[in-house]
Amino acid sequence: MPSTTASWARPVKCWEEIPPVFRVFVPQLELLPYIIYSPADNWGIKQTNAKLTCIYQEKIIVLEVIENEVNARCYWFKDINYIEQGKMLLYSWIGINGLIDGKLSVSIVEYNSVVVDLFHSVVKAIRKSSSILDTIDDNRDLSKLDFLNKLNYKFFNYSHDSILSGERIIHTVYQPDIYEKFLIVFKKTVTLAHVTILTDKELIIIKDEELVTVKKKYDFKNGGVWAFIPLCKIIDITIDVNEKNEILTFVISVEQNKIYLTFSSERRQDLEALITGFNNIKKLED
Numbered sequence: 582m583p584s585t586t587a588s589w590a591r592p593v594k595c596w597e598e599i600p601p602v603f604r605v606f607v608p609q610l611e612l613l614p615y616i617i618y619s620p621a622d623n624w625g626i627k628q629t630n631a632k633l634t635c636i637y638q639e640k641i642i643v644l645e646v647i648e649n650e651v652n653a654r655c656y657w658f659k660d661i662n663y664i665e666q667g668k669m670l671l672y673s674w675i676g677i678n679g680l681i682d683g684k685l686s687v688s689i690v691e692y693n694s695v696v697v698d699l700f701h702s703v704v705k706a707i708r709k710s711s712s713i714l715d716t717i718d719d720n721r722d723l724s725k726l727d728f729l730n731k732l733n734y735k736f737f738n739y740s741h742d743s744i745l746s747g748e749r750i751i752h753t754v755y756q757p758d759i760y761e762k763f764l765i766v767f768k769k770t771v772t773l774a775h776v777t778i779l780t781d782k783e784l785i786i787i788k789d790e791e792l793v794t795v796k797k798k799y800d801f802k803n804g805g806v807w808a809f810i811p812l813c814k815i816i817d818i819t820i821d822v823n824e825k826n827e828i829l830t831f832v833i834s835v836e837q838n839k840i841y842l843t844f845s846s847e848r849r850q851d852l853e854a855l856i857t858g859f860n861n862i863k864k865l866e867d
Contacts, residue, residue: 588622590692590699593633603633603644606653614638615706617699619692621646629691636706641677643688654681654688658710662835663810666704667790668694670803675700677707678838685837704809708745711782711811725750729776732757736776739787739805748780751858754851756844758789761826771828772843779855781862784810784833786842810835812863818856820849 593599593616599607600618607616614637621631633644640657656679665676673694678687692700721744729737732755744750759771775788786808814835821830827846832839844852 588620588693590617590619590690590696592616592699593618599633600631602631602646602651606642606644606651607633607635608637615702617690617703619690632690634690634700634703636703639710641703641707643677643690645688654686656681656686656688658707661707661710662814662838663808663840664704664707665806665808666700667806668697668804669790670694673697673700675703678835680836705745708783708809708811711813721746721748722750725753726778729753729755733774733776735805736774736787739807740776740778740785743778743785743787743807743809744780748782751779751781751862752851752855753778754844754848754855756842756848759828759843759845775842777831777842777855779858781812783812784815784859786810786840788842808840810840812859813866815859818859820852820856822846822849 593613596604596609596613598618599616603618608614614635616636617634619629619632619634622629631646633642635642635644639659640655641661643654643656645652656677660681661677661679663678665678667674667676671694672691674689674691676687676689678685680686690700723741723744726737726740729740736755740753753776755774755776756772757774760768761771762768773789775786778785778787788806790804790806810833816834816836818834819832821832823830829844829846829849829852831842831844831852833842
């Protein structure tokens with residue numbers, strides 16, 4: 582987590598603001614593309630390397646200084662499986678999962694939550710590249726999220742904020758925390774709360790996350806993790822059933838990767854309805 586304002590990510594507005602180590606990788610144009618510089622932080626709770634994130638001609642370039650050398654990764658928007666964005670108090674990040682030269686690659690860019698708007702623009706650009714409409718007029722029908730208002734107000738708000746104008750909600754499945762008892766008085770976490778939203782353009786997953794420290798894991802509620810998966814990148818969605826503990830594993834297959842979500846058996850009918858909705862959309866596209 583960046584520890585001082587000097588190590589906060591910042592927009593690059595002119596060529597001179599690009600650190601020399603990165604300049605050879607950035608096109609020298611009269612009008613610079615969208616660039617974010619994230620300085621190294623050697624004093625925070627989580628140490629980070631210097632990084633440069635650049636959006637240019639339907640691709641995102643992530644440059645990172647590792648042991649005095651620059652590691653460059655270039656993702657074409659069309660090859661990105663999904664984009665993830667997370668927040669835990671002041672510690673935030675985006676994660677890019679996609680293919681580079683036919684091989685799976687993952688890049689993480691961390692930043693202070695104070696500058697989250699800089700990275701919202703990155704996430705939005707990637708989402709819009711998958712033909713999601715984002716009009717000036719807010720024509721969203723969010724009524725299918727109303728049931729979350731009483732179940733989990735935080736996820737109700739997160740879900741509302743996650744839908745872009747032009748998206749149509751097909752189905753939503755909410756899963757509260759699941760705990761497993763052991764030694765009579767103790768319990769361990771099977772899964773933290775999460776909500777899965779199928780729209781006509783993407784699958785959106787919003788979940789609580791565990792905060793892992795050197796000493797302990799904590800069920801962290803003051804934040805969240807968002808994943809935005811274009812439907813065109815989903816190969817298949819299946820449900821694995823564990824009859825012994827009545828747990829369902831929701832498996833989302835993308836290119837060279839899988840995403841797993843845990844649900845209680847009570848959600849099976851809802852999940853099957855979501856899969857049916859997904860399959861119907863894919864048939865229309867074919």
